Amino acid sequence: MESTSSLPAGTDADSFSAHRLKVDDQHDLYLERHGTRGAIPTVILHGGPGGGLNRAALRSFALARHDIVLFDQRGAGRSTPLAEIRGNTTVDLVHDLERIRAHFGFERWMVAGGSWGSCLALAYAQAHPERVSALRLHGIFLGGQAEIQWWFHGVRQVFPDHWERFANFVAAEERGDLLQAYYRRLISTDMTVAQEAAWHLRNFSARTQTLCPDEAHVAQLLESPRKYLPVARLFTHYCINHAFMAEGALLAGIDRIRHIPAEILQGRYDMVTPMASAWALHRAWPEARFETVTLANHTSSPAMLAAQRAASDRLADRIGNLADD
Structure with missing residues (x-):
């Protein structure tokens, strides 16, 4: 069992678990589960690519309302082999998400991601829209050459x-x-x-x-x-x-996910993933709630954290209301 000394405040050590999942002959992924069992299944996708999971991302969720999976994508963090680029494509990562979802027995889950994580979240949702209950995206990256x-x-x-x-x-x-x-x-x-x-x-x-x-x-x-x-x-x-995508593929595929409850958050002064991509996504997908976080950039700032937490709560409310219908 992984040490729980660095878990965020409010995390019950008894609800934390660490896992390994072999996804092919080469790659073995490191996974963590946090939050509340039986609550809204949720997965947080890290950036990079290669950035590795970050437990600080848990602060953007009310842990009592979410059953959260964090994991290191292929070649990242504690997944092995480290830095391996063979068998490491966007399609591979999308397949891995399905394996992880099945591993935990989730029918559907909320998918959250920022920067590269937003790109992977969109690719996964468009490949498996029936498995996504909601999307929370920030620092939008669409994989384009520009x-x-x-x-x-x-x-x-x-x-x-x-x-x-x-x-x-x-x-x-x-x-x-x-x-x-x-x-x-x-x-x-x-x-x-x-x-x-x-x-x-x-x-x-x-x-x-x-x-x-x-x-x-x-x-x-x-x-x-x-x-x-x-x-x-x-x-x-x-x-x-x-x-590993055609230019403009994610914008072209919006119709596949147009019905999914979604929040798009973008820091006005993001120098890594500038606002143009988030704006293009907003124009293509007006059904998703879009918010410009004026005092935010690409890093985790108090303003962005507050916006993420509020977005998570709104999506949790919507998921609950849909389940009651």
């Missing part, structure tokens, strides 16, 4: 100093395509090269998540060197493969 190019190149308009250091790690002739340049290094068998590239990518990410970077937050993001390479390798693996 979104990927923004992170590697466009953000220099806001952070030219940090971008220059990021770009200068590679040779001048490679700087026109930083994604390719970094990916080549991150999959190198020379671990010194791979680790150095991972640090530069992590440092750039840490310093460009907010308009006013907090040095304490940056230091926190940089304090676990062993995480640099898995996150960087998986992140670039998905970016270089366009999230």
Whole structure:
């Protein structure tokens, strides 16, 4: 049993359980269950790709109302093999979600995710709409080429100093395509090269998540060197493969999920997943409740946490009312 010393306040240690689930011949996933048994089945999808589960996400739910699953996606966190990119695609992760749902015996569940997690949540819901009771999405990422190019190149308009250091790690002739340049290094068998590239990518990410970077937050993001390479390798693996989806696929598939109760939350000053994608999703899916969180960026801020908690409660109310009909 996993230690419960770091669980959020209000979590009953007796309701916490850790699990492992082998999903194919290679990948073995780490899962956690929190909250209240018999309450609304819920799964929280982490970002990245490669970010790993984050128990802090539990604070955005009333644990008495939710039976929550957290898990490390393929190659991330405590799932094994760590940083493995073989057999690691969006379709694979969608299949894994179905295996996890069946493992816990849930008929349907609420799916929550931010950043990459919002992309995976939409892909899963469109593949299995009958298994999704509600969607709570924030920091919207749709897997588009413009979104990927923004992170590697466009953000220099806001952070030219940090971008220059990021770009200068590679040779001048490679700087026109930083994604390719970094990916080549991150999959190198020379671990010194791979680790150095991972640090530069992590440092750039840490310093460009907010308009006013907090040095304490940056230091926190940089304090676990062993995480640099898995996150960087998986992140670039998905970016270089366009999230394993056709351009515009998630917007084109909205009709499959239009009926699902949903909340879309977007930080006005999100520098990682800018508001344009959330707005495009809102325009394609006006039935979903959309909220701009003015004082929020890409990181977990008090304003975004409050908005997430309120959205979770509204969705829980709607699910309860639908069940009573």
